[in-house]
Amino acid sequence: MIPEIGHFALILALLLALVQGIPPLIGAHRGNATLMAVARPAAQGQFLFVAIAYGCLAYSFLVNDFSVANVARNSFSQLPPVYRFAASWGSHEGSILLWALILALWTTAVTIWSRHLPEDMSARVIGVMGLVSFGFLLFILVASNPFVRLSPAPMDGSDLNPLLQDPGMVFHPPMLYMGYVGFSVAFAFAIAALLSGKMDVAWARWSRPWTAVAWVFLSIGITGGSWWAYNELGWGGWWFWDPTENASFMPWLAGTALLHSLVATEKRGAFKNWTVLLAILAFSMSLVGTFLVRSGVLSSVHAFATDPTRGIFMLAFLGVVIGGSLALFAFRAAKMPTGGSFTWFSRESLLLANNVVLVAALGAVLLGTLYPLFMDALGMGKISVGPPYFNSVFVPLITPLLFLMGVGPLARWKQASLPAMAKQLRVALAIAATTGVLVSLASGSFKPMVGFGVALAVWIVVTIYLGFAQRLKYIGGPTLPALLKIPRGFWGMQMAHLGLAWVVAGITLVSGLETERNVKMNIGDTTHLAGYDFTFQGVSPHEGPNYRAASGNVEVAAGGKQLFVLHPQKRIYNASGMPMTEAAIDYGFTRDVYVALGDELDNGAWTVRVFHKPFINWLWIGGLFLALGGVLAASDRRYRIALRAAEAPAVAPQGAQA
């Protein structure tokens, strides 16, 4: 009964999406206020029914209703409740439903916080989101129904893939999807601007906080995904340039470019067309990412589906959305007025350089991700493009970007003076270079790459200091009150840049300085790595809720002093019989100690893998700062003022121009 209610709710949601999509767009075109007024209630109703559908699916998982095929395939009666709930998005079907739910959630947010917009603008934005939602709901009902029943129902489920049974599974997919889908708002704003032909500065201001919030979720999602891979996959790696990772990284690159381009559009009216194009690009990359991960074209942990009809539907959907928006862009963009003037060395030109580099990096990642798929599809042989390709393309592209990140925030709009800035930045360059040389010398054997990466990070940090100094001088007066006068947008930018510097430092330090040892250990054996002594005290049996494990006892000491005991596990899951390595990690601000069990040998001996990973947690700390910066930027005063000011006279200029 419950699954049928869910199915029925989905059908109603599909119809409401159509109502949300078509009448408001017609209304906005004709200036019909009645049709435009349909947008909000239809969108909220659609959210209600998608939420009911999702609730039904989650309920089926929680009560172990194995007559539902999706539950039977992805859950298990012994699975802990929290993972049963998370399993509702562990499959292809469930994850697409989550996509639709989050899209409806974002749309509802827009219906609430768009009252300050002109009525035709909000009707168009909500209408476009309704059409996107229609596409997804249709896909679910036609090709990916999570409520299909099994007859006869199996006695028990075949369990959630053990790799997904991790706290990461509870947080990572919803975060990532909040980010992916959040770009649909920026996309809808861009399409609405193209439809109305009014692409003014106000448009960029409305779009900015939405873009920033989506970007925050995506940043957290990617950071969390990386942390998850590091903890769960047992290889000690944190980024593999796997197509599924690239699928989330590409929208992030496009979204980052969009955030910066929106600044120039809002402040100076510059790059209007380009900004619209980036908004389309960011959401297109989200769709491409969903397609890559969810259509089964990849063979990886995320790609569960193997049904080609889904792939074809998604490809067609992708074609309609991307092709349609680009056609609209080509048709409308030429009519948009160009913005204010600027010289070759100015805030604008530096933001443009940022955009060029980010889009170029995106292109390189996209090519490396899709090339093997094209070659395979064309029958030209199987090829793999691995981390060496991505590193050798990405690192040289991003390096100048990191350098410019120090210059851009200090440069003036319209026209900056190169000699004056060179003078201002001389000291920063000297500090960065000195630190770089010192670090590369101090890291034992001379490692120029480590020094270079640290120098870049220090460069960014010093220029952040200079940015604040410049602001304080401009505001004047004592430091503390002046600091409070600095708008949150500025704090946010600097916080995000600081986060990125932190990530860069973490990546270069851990890549350059990490050490590893694989060794056979008899009971009582000790091995040494990076000043730590690891003593293997055998394994003991351990019973988990739905698995059995051999739990190793590894005592870690340094300088003759016992520090802690780690318990890496080798698990066998009851339902699937699938083995899995669970690494044990001692976390620290300056280093992680990581132990994993390999294979059991004779007489209780095991092969053991130990890692020493200096500064690896800086990656995730930096990622959080990055996200926090986005939160600060999105909560800047002028967006809130815009909202409050609009609450009273919101009804006044109702779509008269359309």
Place this chain on the structure above:
Amino acid sequence: MKSRNKKLLAIGLAVVGLAIVAALVLNAFRNNLVFFFTPTQVANGDAPKDRAFRIGGLVVAGTIKRSADGMNAIFVVTDTAKTMPVSYSVKDNGPLPDLFKEGKGMVAEGKLGANGVFAATQVLTKHDENYMPPEAASAIAQAQKAQTLVK
């Protein structure tokens, strides 16, 4: 700056950017593309001698042998037509994946040694027991197609 010049600047930047990216990508592709070969193709001498590539197929039952210290493994991979010996150093490359088993599919990346043994630096299996890596599946399909043609 006039809007015409601004446009020229934008186009100029884009062209320079594109050229740099194209150069980087082509260079990286030339050095880092990893091609896939089936054991049959390797037996026919199609695989490169001095360059890393990937092979795929089934691990032949009863062929996994580990050294006493567990730090080296050798096994035989087949596409059902031809077989190929593979060596793997746990010491240098870490433990074999959890789902690496006799009779199951796998993909390995490495170089062909002078002695005809494929020295793998990375062994990949899938995250699901019954899932065949697509390269391994295609290797077997190719070999079987070739056999039916011979008959």
